[in-house]
Amino acid sequence: QLQLQESGPGLLKPSETLSLTCTVSGGSFNSGSVYWGWIRQSPEKGLEVLGIMSYNGRPYTPSLKSRVILSLDTSKTQFSLNLSSVTAADTAVYYCVRYTGSSSRAFDYWGQGTLVSVSS
């Protein structure tokens, strides 16, 4: 059974950079038919897709484009999110997810989520 687990700091100060890592276990990571990404959830904005990327493709970061960097480490079956210049508006639960891509375009596996708070 595929499992995703987020890790990273839970509290940041404004202007800092948020760095989260997702570790994937129990399934294939290097498949060209799936993508790995990040979704966040807040009471204000609901569920928001931050970005996705495949193991051999370019990342796609529709939200917060200039502030988001996605990366993959296939040797460790991990992928990461970096979100720069955080503000209180970035306070949310962050989920790492698997996206099925062209076949069905669904987020079929989710991590348990990690709460990130931004406060001075």
Add this chain to the structure above:
Amino acid sequence: DIVMTQSPLSLPVTPGEPASISCRSSQSLLQSDGNNYLTWYLQKPGQSPQLLIYLGSNRASGVPDRFSGSGSGTDFTLKISRVEAEDVGVYYCMQAMSSPATFGPGTKVDI
């Protein structure tokens, strides 16, 4: 971005009775390949969202057959034929017709 709306936003249900949630998109989700890129998720209390329905009407693996999805274009419906206590939570629809994928505001279902 495509805007997703849902109704109702709150739905009291009775175990054993049917329930229905509506989802509408600001643009058609029907692609030329014949697929509607509409997905349903359930977020149970204290949990991450879980995939229920993809491509408008296909149940995800392990999803009970009391759940069904229907609709095409801009209007979609999620139906629960007989609600069970474990079905409580917030239901979200999501479009993946165009990037970025966007979610509806959610429908809270409780008993």
